[in-house]
Amino acid sequence: MNDVMPEGEAIRLFTVPITQEFAQEAAAILARFRELADEALRVEDPEAFARNTGSPFRTEAAELDALSEPLRSERRNLHGMLLDTANLTKDNAFDHVRALEHDILMQPPPVWSPLTLSRVVMEGVLFSEYLFDPTIPLNRRLARLAGMWRTDATYVQKQAEAHGQEPAEAAQMLTYVEDALRKCQATEQHNKHGKLIGYSFGSESAALDINITERAAKAMPNWLPAPYRLTSGAAHNRPAAPRTWRVATASSVKRPP
Template identity: 50%
Template sequence: MKDDSEPDEGTPVTFTEPISEPFARAAAQVLKDLRELAANAFPDEIGGPDSPFRQDAAAFDALPEPRREARRSMHAMILDLVPLSWSNALDHVRALEQDVVMQPPPVWSPLTLSRAVMESCLFLHYVIDPEISGAKRLARCAGLWRTDVEHMEKAARAFGPAQVAEVAKTKDYVLAALRDVGAVERKNSQGRLIGYEVDGENSGLDINITEQAKAMPSHLPAPYRILSGAAHGRPWMTGRARELARDSEDDLVGEVATVMTAVVVVAGALETALKAWRDYFGLDLGDALEHLNGLYRMFFIDAVNLTVGDAP
């Protein structure tokens, strides 16, 4: 006899049910497992002999001074941005672990936290994308550095003249460093700075997250747009939680689908970042990536069982 709690064959599970405590605990556990796996995935040795990392380093070392030292310095900056972005991503996974088990259950915060994980992982991918040349990598870094300085300038105005003067010194240093690297400003027809060029390779001033999200696994349709709807509080997204609350005493009600989306995005973001690490530095991360996908698949099975079992 077929258990009535099981869906008919071919019937999709939509995860539209409220978040139960058993499901929340399962979600928190898989997030913890994913985070710990990702944090401990790396071998002691990095930089395979034919890796893009080694190729970039060799190309910069072959240049005459002072260009050689300038590009080696910017390359070191890129290598410093990678673990910074990675640590920030893992920090938000850790926060998400706590968020999903809140009582009452969370509504949209899981998507906001998973969006932060994805952005950090895509930033990491942007700067060590193994498919681009070393010159384009430098052009991207030049744009990011210049954009960060502009953000610092805007923030400094709120803190007074001393901070403005300090940031002005930083800007002078950055502009000099970009000239030494050979990063040439690109401007539009109105004379507005739009990016940089290095050895004929162009890049904009900042990362386009929507474009970079194409690097995420293909089974995630438009993850950045969906998560941004929640993070920016857009009614087209947040209004659904009010509709779900109509038969309860709460203003908003979260659902399993929200947490499922957050877990799937986190898994996909960590996978994307790990593959960038692997391909740029020439690392052997096959076991870690296989384990990551195994954790996700097992959680999906558990989620179906828990959700169907809790459904009325």
């Protein structure tokens, strides 16, 4: 598609590529996929699920059971955060999918809000895929959990300080997490400047946080190029959509002297 506008043509910053019929079909498809996902994640028989020793979660739980106390309990507590994280991520994603189902039906058709809602869902899916990746060993999963837990504790501290809490009080969550990770015998990883950049368990390590942009490119290689980056402009209210920016600044557009 040629982004250079013909001489004398009016500037067209955006064309809405959606019809009411398309929006209705898209909303119905979104609702159906959400229902299928909910059915797939629903546990009808918790006792049978607990007895499923072939599941990766149960296999890793058995591996942790082989450790001696108190390390066993500490690492089992960390590993158990996966289930809470799964439920939180699922509920968050479903809320945004439901919002998207209604959003795309609005008149006049929305342009930017569907991109932002889709980005949140994408982030939740990638977050879950990062933590639940079945191809990685237990210790790398623990390292990923440790890094993200530590990162979130830092965000909690900053939020508390922004609301006027005293530094010692605001740091309570971070102090708790750091103490818990020490009890798990998580090894801190630092760069050459001494900055904390991640954790390791044995020979397996992970960064403090997930790189969503890189993860999206690896998880969805056959989709649009850089799918997560593509929605950045809409989510942050910046002119980052490539076509919009290039058209608006095209050399063929006449500017006043």
